Amino acid sequence: MKLSDKVINRLTLYHNILIGYIEKGVSYISSPKIAALLDIDASQVRKDLKLLNNDGICKVGYPVEELKKSIEKFMGFVKTKEAFIVGAGNLGMALAKYDNFELYGFTIKALFDNDPLKVGVSINNKQVFHISNLDDMAKHSNVQIAILTVPRQAAQKIADFLVNAGIKYIWNFSPCVIEVPPAIRVWNENLIGNFLQFTINHEQ
């Protein structure tokens, strides 16, 4: 089954909410409550959760722990994906510290940079290596995903290098569009576009 981007986005947000409820020790959550937190329709929430074969209990709501596990199973979080972060500046460091990734079966194996001052540093138990080690490490680890957090000016050159090293998926945080061979998948994390969607459609 192919899931739409909007469904994936909402299921991940429901999952975030459930984690918060588990932390607070709350056992049940209703669809209107989830809907209110995300400013969407409760019928939409119920429709999404039907995909998981999960039904709420009348007047009590959905059991929080079970629903969290259903989402994890449904979205395949169990299958671990491994990635390198390329560019150990502030953004790369922030992503290396983002523990939430691991909840989704997404593991950062190492960071890479060309700055000798950064090489050897550890962030959140992940080490920064010199970029010249990437080729060898990619080939010996089967890591196929690279998170690109280098400055705009370096992005294309580093993307070419990643492709040569056997990287198949690039999650591009650099604010520029990179050119890659057709077999390589690029996801442009278009931060400013995301925000403009928000501001343009909710005009101040």
Added chain:
Amino acid sequence: MKLSDKVINRLTLYHNILIGYIEKGVSYISSPKIAALLDIDASQVRKDLKLLNNDGICKVGYPVEELKKSIEKFMGFVKTKEAFIVGAGNLGMALAKYDNFELYGFTIKALFDNDPLKVGVSINNKQVFHISNLDDMAKHSNVQIAILTVPRQAAQKIADFLVNAGIKYIWNFSPCVIEVPPAIRVWNENLIGNFLQFTINHEQ
């Protein structure tokens, strides 16, 4: 006119491509070229650019400079929006350094943190203030947007504080869903959801 999220996203990516072409000194770009860079249909590109009343010249393509200006005008980048970054950790610092925001009329006025070691530091000509100054600075500057980059555990408490300070729009990068009064708009920057859209639908 209400623009769909997908149109806004694509127009911002076209804009990124055009900036790269201007830097390289290229004067024209064709719709198949834009389409190939983003792995979408050329007919989609032409349809989007029709919205701007911009026509390509047969066999030459679109004039890069003009097209860039049309997108800026169409999307209202000229109207400046001002924001505070709340949380001067790696992610807050990365966003403060993200010069591309200014291209879209989006200006970061200041950062806030509760760590005394960070207060007084400047990043990209933007100063870090103690969080206790935010209320006063929000009221004296008419800044209505806050970019929330605090740890998950602090997010709700800081969101409450921002609402009391008169902030109307919260761009939430913390991996948790925050509760706010109905008049406040929240955009959840769901990084992991964005990435799952990419990996789930392009199965490895």
